[in-house]
Amino acid sequence: MTFSLDLITGAVSFLITLLIFSYLIGDNPLFRIAIYAFVGVSSGYVAAVIFRQIILLRLFQPFAVAMISGSLLDKSLTLVPVLFSLLIFMKISPRLAGMGRVAMAFLVGVAAAVTIAGALTGTLLPQALGAINTFDMNAALARNIQPFEVIGSGAITLAGTIFTLIYFHFGAHPKPDGSMRRLGLIEIFAWLGRIFIGITLGAIFAGVYAAALTALIERIAFLINFIGKFL
Amino acid sequence: MADLIKCPSCGESNQPDQEFCHYCRTRLQPLTSSTKGADAPIKPGQLPTKKNTAELEPILPQWLRDARDTARKSAEDDAALAAKKAQAAPASSAPDLLAGLHSQADSDEDETPDWLASITGDTPKSRKAQAESPEVRWVELGDAKDFPKEEPPAKSETPAWLADINAANSKPDEKDELGDWFRAASSTDEPLQPAKVSPFEIPSSNDGTADWLKQMAADSMQDDGSGFNNKNEAFKAPSSSADTPDWLRQMNEQEDIKNETPLRNESKPAFDVPSSDTPDWLRAMGGVSEEPAQSADPFNFPGSGSTEPEAPVIPAVPDENMPDWLKAPSPVESASKPRKTGQLPAWLKDESNTPPEEEEVPVWLAETPTPVEPAAGKPEPFLMDDQSANLGDDVPGWLQAAAPQSSVFDIPPSEQPATAVSDSADAPDWLNAFKSVDASQQTPAFSLDESFESSAPAFTSDPLEEKSGEALFTEMPDWLSNVTESSSSRSSVTNPESIAPGELPSWVQAMRPVDSTPSRPVMSSSPQSSDQTLESRGALAGLQGVLPSVPGYAPTSKPKAYSIKLQASDEQQAHAALLEQILAAETEPVPIASFSALRTSRTLRWILAAVLLAVLTVASFAQTRIFSLPTDVPYEIGSAWQVVQSIPEGAPVLVAFDYEPARVGEMEAIAAPLFNLMKNPALTFLSTNETGALLADRFASGPMTSLNNGGGLSYSNLGYLPGGQMGIRAFAEFPSAAMPQLTGISSFSQFSAFILITDNADDARAWIEQTGSARGAIPFVVISSAQAAPMIHPYFESQQINGLVGGLYGSAVLEANNPGGPGTARAYWDSFSLGMLLAMVLILGGGLLNLGLGLRDRAAVREA
Structure with missing residues (x-):
């Protein structure tokens, strides 16, 4: 068995992956070792990239060239x-x-x-125009979208936009009992806006979970493939 | 008749179960409940409990141990001497009526401390124990069985160390307790001969006044020939009648003599002042007053005998040596001729049978209630008794405590109960102040003598004026009879054998302020001194009448009743209610909405992780194809597909790699299918992330190696684009200026397409915003992570981007519709689907469980 670079990198990746997985049992030195190694390597790499691509190539090199052969303006x-x-x-x-x-x-x-x-x-302006254009039948027809679907989608988009904006409207009037409450209609719209916000956050959470799940699957597939090489 | 209680106020006997005296309604039972056992407080007359303190002996100071040893020896000697005297003394022929007087006389003799008597050279007398009737007990003394029925013979109260002092005083050459100045003054004078000291030679009572001052006052008083001194002599007069007390008879005789020869007292001095102890100035003053006393003895009465010692002749002090305040009233004149009544104070006027004059009464005397209004020709010995009674009480505590073997209740015998009173008219003011203290205020507030002095009804003028002398003798008041019993009770306390065992050492208990004269309250029967509450606990345990109720402070009438109802109008009450409501609202705690802490269960976490890992591992390892790829192409993905496919071959395509290395697995799986649709474009990689260039190289050398039949992609990696949005803006405006490595491209619009691979919506927004104006009509496709796709999608709806591929779902759609066959997305799809399904199950299951728990809690709350 020859120790190729892929094998070494694969073994290091396998080991670091296991160290990261050790966080399942809680914070432990193995996990910290992996984290510190990652942070250290990343910082060193970033410093090298910045020095090479910015300080050297975009600051000193143009300045040196200008000082040597550049005009006064270039200098x-x-x-x-x-x-x-x-x-x-x-x-x-x-x-x-x-x-x-x-x-x-x-x-x-x-x-x-x-x-x-x-x-x-x-x-701001494009999003405002996009919210308005949700009811654009021509655009919908150009995208092969049925009119009722356009109206429905546009209505939901418009309602979600309005209700979400109303939810963040905190203007209120004092009540006889001393409490501060918003108007009844605004309160209802805010409640509906809260629903849209909840759906949005749920979608984002689902996306985060899907992204993390994909990364986990990739790591598991890597481990299986790495182990499969020795089986 | 056994176990009777004698009233402390009137002296009458009462039944033991009576709470109040049947005669005077004085409380007989104490208000406070007595404690029992070792914690019981010591009572008046009760002996301290005997304790075995042998182990404490070593810790006593040496001087105290010496004093105890000496006291034991002297006590034994004194006891033997007292027994001899008791045998030699004739039986008292006085009736019971006079027993109290006799006892009082004895007690008066005993009340002179030994050390005081020793100073004058007199030998202290041993106390005479008197047995009390066992059938009668005093209230203060507790039960009759608490005290011994038979009292042991009294021992001498003089401790050994005091006896040493006596012995030392008997030696003229040795030092005594007086100061050197006092001794020096005596050495300069002619030596007097106090070989035989008359009973009146006791310097004074220990009432706080200096002895020498009282001695001086006595000298002056003797010169005046007042009957006050004669009263003192009456106690020593032999009894001429069997039924009449000696002192009363003596008073009668004295009064007669005083009326006849008021100033024939020149034979002997009134007092044999030990001149050796008198300073010069004092002797000078006293010598003047004693000069006429050399030829007259005011106590040379027929009944008094000739036992009086020869008085020393004290030369008169020249007038030039005398201070002015002493020169003004010439004592010679006062002795040679009768003093005017107006020059005498009130308390002397009373003694001299001179009618009091209102304008001549001093202020201090006028303010003091005059307890005695003696009838004419009947001088009252109350002051003498009072002062003599104080002798024992005035023994300092440290002196009593230092002599533990001798009872602290013993009062040194006093042979001279009289108190010398000087002429207040001739004395200066500061001396009069002392006299006033002697006359009326010499006893402390809590002393029993106060009641004796202030409220003794026997001294009121009414019974004396109304009754003759015989009636006075036959109708002896109770307080006089009680004196005998008080003396006997006092002597019973001195019995060292009756000490009961207790918790505290005997010498410690002896230091407690136990009243040694419980019988004295009987002397005060007036309402003013009726407060004889016995303190049974605390620091004042054993003291009686310590905190008397002052009549002036007592409420004289029923206090006026005031209505406590608030007089407020309705409006005021409404305002008050409103204020209370406001305050209540302010102080009312606002309940804070508390949420049950969601504690992460480690076990649950491990279970979920294990399940998820197991499912994903099995699905990945098995390479299952349980879940089919999605075939429906969303509009944004289809648009992206169209854009990618529309890119001509070899067209410059700008690709921005703006994602973190941690998202490599996802982003490469998403981006690979889209790049597989391209027709070998000229790719330019760029990144606003420092690690983007490395990720671009990894992507080009990894998933894209299989593209184009293994030919791969031709690309140029520009690397890191610094400056964030400013860098993007600069690159959009001047690509070649921002990225000098970029060749062949002078403007951003020269790119055929722009593909952004990002996992962050902010990065996508920055590229969209900053390149909008420079982008022109070039297509813009975003390949985003699943977590950023929802926030990038609006830009697709607004047509700011031309296509969007988000997450593994978009990649699966592309692979499903890609003629190139399945790729990475297909390999991950079953695991991804199982993972998403598992997540949904867990979320739904957890939600339902939480809902069930919430319904149960609500039901429980509703039931409660």
Whole structure:
């Protein structure tokens, strides 16, 4: 029997899989060994990737090229990331942390702008239009969907959207007994919205369970295949 | 007549079962229940229980052991001496009526401590035990059987260590207890000869006043020739009549003599002051007053005999040596001529038979109720008796406790019961203050003498004025008779053989504040001193009348009854009710909705895990095909299928690997069937996850190796795209700038299709949002994990993505409709189906079980 790389990796994978499965009996050192190994290996790999693909290839190499053969504009453009990186690097010292505020402000501002613009143009408006278009007969017919199905699906989608939004409406008025309760109609819609939310969370839970079950099946199949190689 | 109870107030005998006195209605039975056994408190007259404290002897201090040894020796000697004296003493011829007086006289003699008597050079006398009638017992003493019927002969109360002091005092050269200044003063004066001390030579009673002050006062009083001193002498006068007490007869004679020769007391000094113990200034003052006393003896009465010692001649102190306050009233003048009545205080005026003058009464005397209003020519010896009675009580506790063998109840014999009273008019104010204490306030509040002094009805003027002297002798009041019994009872306490065993050592119990004179309450029969409650427990156990009820504090009338009903109007009551309601609502605890803690059962968890593992392992190992693959293609999967199949061969396709390594098994199983539908496109791998590049390489070298008949895929791995959404935005805007490794692509729209493989809805949303404007018309297919598919599906409904394959179900659909045959999804499908079925069964079973338990609980609550 030759010890090939696949055999070694398969044996390590088999061992680590068993260590992870040992969590079934509770937190134990075997499980921790596997977790620590995974975290350590992942961190080392991530550090290597970041250094190689970001610091080296996107920071020092362009800067070096610009410094060597680039124009003034290139030098200036490549100097900005280096300068900002150094300013952010100053945050390791509490006394010099203030120097990194400019770079951080730039990053936060750009990230906020990108996120808000993307959410507005990529989620809010398109989702609103999608909720409206659920009753679009032409689109439904184009997708070979029957009109009653379109109406039913659209009605459920619209009701789910409205009821879910109403559920998160917390405006209330005081009652004579001192309690704070929402209006009766809103209370009913909120209750219905709670049902839709429950269904959604149930679907997500089912998806999580299905994903985990698939991963478990893959691991069991791996173990069976690995053991089957020696049988 | 056996076992009678004698009333402590009136002295009358009562039946033992009577709670109150039949005559004066005084409570005879104590209110407090007496404890029994060892815990029983010691009672007045009761001897301390004898304890075997031999083991405690070593821990006693040396001085105490020496004192005990000395006391034992002296007690034996004194007992023998007392027995001799008792045999030599003639039988008393006085009737029973005078027995009390005789006893009191004896007790008065005994009340002078030995150490006081020894200071003056007098030999302490042994006590004379008097047997009490066994048929009569006092209330305070408890049952008659509690006390010995036959009392042993009294022993000398003088302990050995006190005897030593006496012996030391008898030696003139040795030091005594007086200060050096006192001794020095005596050494400078002429030596006096106190060879024979008259009965009046007792310095004073231990009432808190300094002895030398009382001695000085006695000297002054003697000069004045007041009958007060004569009263003292009356106790020593021989009896001229068998029926008449000596002291009363002596008082009569004294009164007669005083009326005849009020100032013929120059023969002898009134008191033989031991000049050796007197300081200069005091002797000077006393010498002045004693100068006329050299020629007159106020007690040289026919009946008194000639036993009085020769008084020493004390030279007068020159006036220039005297202080001013002593110069002002010349005692010579006061001795040579009768003092004006106005110059005497009230208590002296009474003695001198001078009508009191209201304007001359001092304030301190005016505030003090005058207990005695003697009739003219009949001086009352109450002060003498009172003070003499205090002699025994004034022995300090430490002195009594230090002599354990001698009874603490013994009162040293006193040979001089008289109290010297000086001329208050000639004395300064501070001296008058002492006199006032001597006259009226010399006894503490809880002392029995207070009642004796303040409320003795025998001293009221009414019976004395109304009755003649003979009537007074024949009608002896009860309190005088009780004195005899009190003395006898007191002597019974001194019996050391009657000590009963107890818990505490005898010497410790001797230190307890047990009243040694239980018979004295009989002297106070007035309502003011009627509170003779015997303290039976606590620190005041044994004391009687310690906390007397002050008449001034007692309620004089019925307290006014006030209505406790609240006078409030209806509106006020309504407001109060509202306030109570608000407060009740505020203080009412709000029940917190508590949920039963869902404790994870380890056994249940192991069972579920074992079942699940067993089912999945068996299904995977058996490679069963129980469950068929889904053939119905959902719209999103069909759209994805169409997009993938529409990608031309060799077209650039961007593939983003944004999932975690833990999802490799699922994501590769989902993505492989879709990539199997492609027609050998030019794939560009990209990832916003650091591990994405590694996962892309794993995917290309793993499941995709069998694609295209084993030819695999041609791909370029751009690696990690940093910056999150900003990186995606940058890549969408400037792909080549963001990923320099990307060649041949200047814009995002140059890709034929964009395939996103992710297990996170946020990553899918980021790609959808940031590439929406740059994507254009290129198709966008998302291959997601089952956990992210529900949240990505809306983007398909909104037509932001063109296809969605989610979970193993989507992969199974693709494989079921893929002409390439079954793949990984088919291998996992039975296990996946069993696992999902098992999960549904467990969830439904758990739900039904929970429902049943809930219904049972509700039924139980409803029944309750």
